[in-house]
Amino acid sequence: MVKIDVEFKSGLFPKVGENPLCIAGPCSAETEDQIHRIAAQLAKDKRVGLLRAGIWKPRTRPNAFEGVGEPALQWLVDAGRQNGLPVTTEVANAAHVEQALKAGVDVLWIGARTTVNPFSVQEIADALKGVSIPVMVKNPLNPDVMLWIGALERLAGAGVSELAAIHRGFSPFQKTQYRNIPNWSIPIELKRLCPQIPLIVDPSHICGNRTGIEAVSQKALDLNFSGMMIETHDTPDDAWSDAAQQITPETLSEILTRLVVRLPETADEKNQQQLSQLRQEIDAIDSNLIETLGKRMGVAKEIGEIKKLLGMTILQVNRWDTIFGSRIEDGGKKGLTETFMKKFLQLVHEESIRKQTDVMNTH
Ligand code: PEP
Numbered sequence: 001m002v003k004i005d006v007e008f009k010s011g012l013f014p015k016v017g018e019n020p021l022c023i024a025g026p027c028s029a030e031t032e033d034q035i036h037r038i039a040a041q042l043a044k045d046k047r048v049g050l051l052r053a054g055i056w057k058p059r060t061r062p063n064a065f066e067g068v069g070e071p072a073l074q075w076l077v078d079a080g081r082q083n084g085l086p087v088t089t090e091v092a093n094a095a096h097v098e099q100a101l102k103a104g105v106d107v108l109w110i111g112a113r114t115t116v117n118p119f120s121v122q123e124i125a126d127a128l129k130g131v132s133i134p135v136m137v138k139n140p141l142n143p144d145v146m147l148w149i150g151a152l153e154r155l156a157g158a159g160v161s162e163l164a165a166i167h168r169g170f171s172p173f174q175k176t177q178y179r180n181i182p183n184w185s186i187p188i189e190l191k192r193l194c195p196q197i198p199l200i201v202d203p204s205h206i207c208g209n210r211t212g213i214e215a216v217s218q219k220a221l222d223l224n225f226s227g228m229m230i231e232t233h234d235t236p237d238d239a240w241s242d243a244a245q246q247i248t249p250e251t252l253s254e255i256l257t258r259l260v261v262r263l264p265e266t267a268d269e270k271n272q273q274q275l276s277q278l279r280q281e282i283d284a285i286d287s288n289l290i291e292t293l294g295k296r297m298g299v300a301k302e303i304g305e306i307k308k309l310l311g312m313t314i315l316q317v318n319r320w321d322t323i324f325g326s327r328i329e330d331g332g333k334k335g336l337t338e339t340f341m342k343k344f345l346q347l348v349h350e351e352s353i354r355k356q357t358d359v360m361n362t363h
């Protein structure tokens, strides 16, 4: 476990099994009126616990709307106070922190483009020394769990004692159905290494559209996430940033009603027993799988030795092509998807190549 050495306060962020925290509000604060209108609409739904709005907007290219800046801080804080909602905004440097604290912002978050840069995160951490405010850290743009943890550690090191992590997906190299690929194994690894840090999902930035928000939120809840941050606008199509992914407060309420919050454990003894039996079965199967994989790698190594002796290359493309095709077909017959089989076979093949490379390089 990664040791993040602070006494954790539990306040804002729910513990596992409690109702999830819903953070909602526009991508950007655009006008005073806009943020007040949205806050008033959101406050009607008591499941919304925190009002968000971007004041300084990190944009991929210049000359887009880059946020209103400092004047909008007061709009956000006032809109929250008037509607009984604490407020949060993104900070990317020490000056932002200072201005946000001065205006009375209740919670800060660090954006994905900032988490990637340890200099910036350290600057923010230093600006927070001696200040008591919850901070949420979005994952870095690249799928690097240690960089994410590093940012949390820098803040914990500065004495921030209420921390959460926001999963907003990772920049794709190619066009995919997601704006940012969720790559769920990364937040799961964060949870494994830092179980004390609550995880919040940001389905808006993962999806980049409105249609996927509910499914991604449900998936996160089923993985024990503690809440979600969902971009909400009263007229989403007219939004000055991220128009395609924002939903109305009304749609948000409908989604919140449909989402199912499940518990990580059950108290029912009979079900517990059945579950534990099935888990034992899985344990036995996994142990066989590992045994089999070990054997397979042993054989791959022997093949490597023969190839070395005969002066053959490691890769015979035709053989690999045959294996790939036939195994995918076999997998299909057992209900294993093509995507799974491809990933699995590629992993196994890579490891075989690594083994044979070792053999070739040993003199
Ligand atoms: C945002 O929440 O508006 C934002 C800019 O997010 P991210 O840092 O995840 O891109």
Ligand code: MN
Pocket (backbone or CB within 6 Å): 027, 028, 231, 241, 242
């Ligand atoms: Mn946005």
